C-alpha cells in the first residue's frame with residue numbers, strides 16, 4: 279500500500295519557503311520539521327495485485343451452452359453437439375490484460391442438471407463473478423433465471439459480480455426470448471446483460487473482458503476514483519463495434 283503525500287491548496291507555505299530542499303544538501307525529499315504539518319495523506323492507493331486469482335463460475339440450465347461458451351473463449355472454436363452434459367466441475371485459467379495489468383480468471387464450468395445443484399452451491403461461496411446463462415431458444419431456461427438468481431443470492435457473496443447472458447443468438451429463427459426481455463430482467467436485478475453465441479463467438483470475449491474489468495477495478499478501487507461502470511462499458515463497446523444490429 280502506498281501513502282501518497284500531496285499538497286492541499288492551503289499549503290502554500292511549502293512553496294514559499296525553504297520547506298522542501300529539492301536542490302539542497304538535504305536531498306530531494308527533505309522536509310523542515312515545522313512544515314511537516316503542511317503535508318497530509320491525501321490519498322491511499324491500493325495497487326492492483328496481479329497475483330490475485332478471480333474465481334468465476336458459469337451457471338444456468340443444462341444445455342444453455344456453458345461448456346461451449348467456455349471452449350469458444352478458451353480455444354476459439356465451436357464443435358456442434360460435441361459435449362455431453364457436464365457431470366462435474368472443471369476449470370480453465372485465463373489471463374486477460376486490463377489497463378496494462380494482468381487479470382487472472384479461474385473460470386469454472388458447472389453442471390446445469392438439477393441433480394448436481396448441491397455440488398454447484400458449494401462453489402458459489404468463494405466466487406467473485408458468476409456468468410448466468412439462458413438459451414434464447416428456450417423459454418424454460420429463461421424462466422429459470424429467477425430461481426438461479428435466488429440461489430445465487432442465497433449462497434454467493436453479497437458483492438459477487440453477476441453477468442446475465444442470453445446465448446445462441448446465431449439461432450435467430452428459433453428465438454423465443456426477445457432481446458428486450460433479457461434486458462428487462464437484467465435491469466430488474468441490476469446486473470449487466472449481453473447476448474452471445476458460443477457458435478459464432480459474438481460477444482464471448484467481451485463478456486469475460488467486462489467481468490475482468492469490473493473485478494480489477496473493484497480490487498484496485500481508490501477512494502477518490504469514480505467507480506467503473508460495467509453497464510456503460512458494455513454500451514460503449516456495443517457502439518464501437520456496431521455489432522449485432524444494435525443487439526448485445
Ligand SMILES: Nc1nc2c(ncn2[C@@H]2O[C@H](COP(=O)(O)OP(=O)(O)OP(=O)(O)O)[C@@H](O)[C@H]2O)c(=O)[nH]1
Nearest residue numbers: 340341342343344345346359363364390446476477
Ligand atoms: N447453435 C448453437 N448451439 C449451441 C451454442 N452453445 C451451445 N450450443 C449447443 O447446445 C448444446 C448444449 O451445449 P453445452 O455447452 O453442452 O451446454 P451446457 O450449458 O454446458 O450443458 P450442461 O453441461 O448440461 O450444463 C450443444 O449441442 C451445443 O453444441 C450456440 O451459441 N449456438
